[in-house]
Amino acid sequence: MSVAVAKTPRASVREGREKSIFDAARSVFAEFGFKGATTAEIARRAGIPKANLHYYFATKEALYRHVTAEVLTDWLSAASSFDEKDDPAEAIAAYIGAKMDLARADPLGSRIWANEILRGAPVIGDFLETTLANWLSSREAIVRRWIDQGKLVTMEPRYFFYMIWASTQHYADFEGQMMALNGGQPLSDEQFETAKKQVIATLLRGVMPQF
Amino acid sequence: MSVAVAKTPRASVREGREKSIFDAARSVFAEFGFKGATTAEIARRAGIPKANLHYYFATKEALYRHVTAEVLTDWLSAASSFDEKDDPAEAIAAYIGAKMDLARADPLGSRIWANEILRGAPVIGDFLETTLANWLSSREAIVRRWIDQGKLVTMEPRYFFYMIWASTQHYADFEGQMMALNGGQPLSDEQFETAKKQVIATLLRGVMPQF
DNA sequence: GATAAGTTTGACCAATCGGTCAATTCATTG
DNA sequence: CAATGAATTGACCGATTGGTCAAACTTATC
Numbered sequence: 001m002s003v004a005v006a007k008t009p010r011a012s013v014r015e016g017r018e019k020s021i022f023d024a025a026r027s028v029f030a031e032f033g034f035k036g037a038t039t040a041e042i043a044r045r046a047g048i049p050k051a052n053l054h055y056y057f058a059t060k061e062a063l064y065r066h067v068t069a070e071v072l073t074d075w076l077s078a079a080s081s082f083d084e085k086d087d088p089a090e091a092i093a094a095y096i097g098a099k100m101d102l103a104r105a106d107p108l109g110s111r112i113w114a115n116e117i118l119r120g121a122p123v124i125g126d127f128l129e130t131t132l133a134n135w136l137s138s139r140e141a142i143v144r145r146w147i148d149q150g151k152l153v154t155m156e157p158r159y160f161f162y163m164i165w166a167s168t169q170h171y172a173d174f175e176g177q178m179m180a181l182n183g184g185q186p187l188s189d190e191q192f193e194t195a196k197k198q199v200i201a202t203l204l205r206g207v208m209p210q211f
Numbered sequence: 212m213s214v215a216v217a218k219t220p221r222a223s224v225r226e227g228r229e230k231s232i233f234d235a236a237r238s239v240f241a242e243f244g245f246k247g248a249t250t251a252e253i254a255r256r257a258g259i260p261k262a263n264l265h266y267y268f269a270t271k272e273a274l275y276r277h278v279t280a281e282v283l284t285d286w287l288s289a290a291s292s293f294d295e296k297d298d299p300a301e302a303i304a305a306y307i308g309a310k311m312d313l314a315r316a317d318p319l320g321s322r323i324w325a326n327e328i329l330r331g332a333p334v335i336g337d338f339l340e341t342t343l344a345n346w347l348s349s350r351e352a353i354v355r356r357w358i359d360q361g362k363l364v365t366m367e368p369r370y371f372f373y374m375i376w377a378s379t380q381h382y383a384d385f386e387g388q389m390m391a392l393n394g395g396q397p398l399s400d401e402q403f404e405t406a407k408k409q410v411i412a413t414l415l416r417g418v419m420p421q422f
Numbered sequence: 423g424a425t426a427a428g429t430t431t432g433a434c435c436a437a438t439c440g441g442t443c444a445a446t447t448c449a450t451t452g
Numbered sequence: 453c454a455a456t457g458a459a460t461t462g463a464c465c466g467a468t469t470g471g472t473c474a475a476a477c478t479t480a481t482c
Contacts, residue, residue: 013429013479031330035247039470049431054471111329117388118322119242128391136392155413159406162389163413166381167374177328178373180339181347195370202366202374206413224449224459250440260461265441267459429478439468447460452453 018056021046025063030111033119034064065123068116071109072127078102079135088146089208092164093200099168100196110172136161152207160207167199229267231257236274241322244330245275276334279327282320283338289313290346299357300419303375304411310379311407321383347372363418371418378410 024045028037039060043050057063081098085091103110116124136158143157171178171192179186187195235256239248250271254261268274292309296302314321327335347369354368382389382403390397398406 017429032246033244033326033329035243036245036330038468040468050470051431051433051472052429055429055431058471060470114325114384115244115329117385118244118326119247121387121391125391128388129395132388133392153416155409156405158392159409160413162381162385162406163374163378163410166377166385170373170377173325174328174373174377176332177339177343180332180336181344181369184340194367195373198366198370199374202371202414202417204417205364206415206417228459249438251438261440262442262461262463263459266461269441271440423482425480425482427478427480430476431473432475433473435470435472437469437471440466442465443461443463445461445463447458449456449458451456 014056017046017048017052021048021053021056021063022067025057025067026108026112029064029067029115030108033115034060034123035119037064039063067112068123071112072124072131074102074106074109075113076131076135082139088143088151089204092204092207096164096168096200096203097196099164100171100192100199103168103170103172104192107172107175110169114169114173150209153209155207160203164203167203171195225267228257228259228263232259232264232267232274233278236268236278237319237323240275240278240326241319244326245271245334246330248275250274278323279334282323283335283342285313285317285320286324287342287346293350299354299362300415303415303418307375307379307411307414308407310375311382311403311410314379314381314383315403318383318386321380325380325384361420364420366418371414375414378414382406 021042024042025037027045028042031037032041037060039053040050042063043053046053053063057066078098078101079095082091082095085094113124116122121128139161140157143152143160146152147154147157171187175186182191232253235253236248238256239253242248243252248271250264251261253274254264257264264274268277289309289312290306293302293306296305324335327333332339350372351368354363354371357363358365358368382398386397393402
């Protein structure tokens with residue numbers, strides 16, 4: 001098996017085109033949702049004729065499914081950071097940090113997710129009911145154990161996860177609103193770091209007994 | 212001036228039609244955003260021919276502006292509950308409670324707002340930059356005073372408000388996701404009350420020094 | 423360098439889009 | 453009950469939608 005084989009011009013052109021279509025699709029789906037997105041606008045942002053887009057992705061829905069699949073993968077990747085620590089404070093802080101970083105690094109992914117939920121999750125519904133539901137159940141069990149051990153205050157773990165998701169994804173989904181409230185400027189790296197620390201501090205403080 | 216004058220059949224028919232169109236428009240805009248919404252679907256949900264819809268609202272955008280105006284009014288109405296108490300814990304709890312109740316009573320309004328932000332707030336942008344920015348500034352000043360008085364932990368008030376908005380509106384915008392994670396069932400009244408209490412408790416605990 | 427395979431694109435299609443309009447129905451008023 | 457104005461609606465408009473197709477073009481292979 002060859003490693004890092006030099007791509008033929010053909011293959012790399014294909015790769016580049018698919019990438020540029022994919023990126024353009026992400027931005028359009030994030031902004032307008034599936035229904036509001038048009039293949040013409042995606043092609044325009046990708047800088048190619050519409051017919052060329054349909055050569056690489058047969059239908060708008062096929063393209064959308066590719067995009068959402070990646071979003072779900074990224075979500076799960078960030079979720080894994082919850083499991084890397086045994087201490088509740090560390091696990092929660094790591095998870096919130098990872099979710100904040102994801103919202104900052106890839107706001108479009110979060111917005112695609114949000115749009116999908118807003119229209120009733122016709123495409124990722126299965127994922128929510130199976131993979132996500134299972135993830136939540138098992139992490140609820142972990143949090144419940146911590147509560148029983150007196151390491152966290154009494155609470156319903158599920159609603160705590162909702163707060164984490166809401167508070168972190170807000171920085172992606174409502175970036176436009178934050179910009180409007182920040183003198184038209186996007187949050188600087190310093191502002192974002194402050195926000196991130198504060199979200200972690202407030203949520204930790206909200207559920208840790210020793211404070 | 213007559214009070215509660217009996218409406219003529221004509222006037223009340225007009226009122227009823229406008230209301231049913233308005234409600235249908237709310238649900239379609241909430242689900243698909245402005246771009247994804249179609250006047251045909253709005254008319255279908257209102258149970259009238261499309262031409263009749265255009266008799267009452269000349270354009271899709273005019274209808275959308277009517278809908279958003281109401282959303283902003285409701286937002287400000289809930290916001291006023293922050294000012295009714297002098298004690299920080301009471302003010303914050305009242306505000307979170309009001310925002311939770313609004314998300315529960317009118318999830319569509321929150322979703323219309325979310326869709327508007329996702330596409331860059333072309334219609335409510337002015338509101339965000341003026342009315343909302345002013346509201347936030349003045350309440351930041353109040354929170355800062357409480358911090359100086361040692362009634363709240365040191366923090367950046369703005370990011371705390373973002374957490375409140377995120378955590379509460381999440382119950383409207385992501386209702387579909389919560390349903391999928393709740394065995395396909397919407398949150399019961401009891402579940403919602405538990406969630407509401409927990410959001411208040413966690414956020415209060417997160418910023419109150421005495422805990 | 424000829425042939426085949428992969429890629430690009432303008433032109434085009436039926437369906438749907440937001441919106442118009444004239445004809446009709448309806449309720450109100452003198 | 454005649455006349456007036458408000459309300460209703462099917463038919464229709466040009467523009468846009470997602471998608472197709474054949475012809476042209478580019479790269480790889482023998």
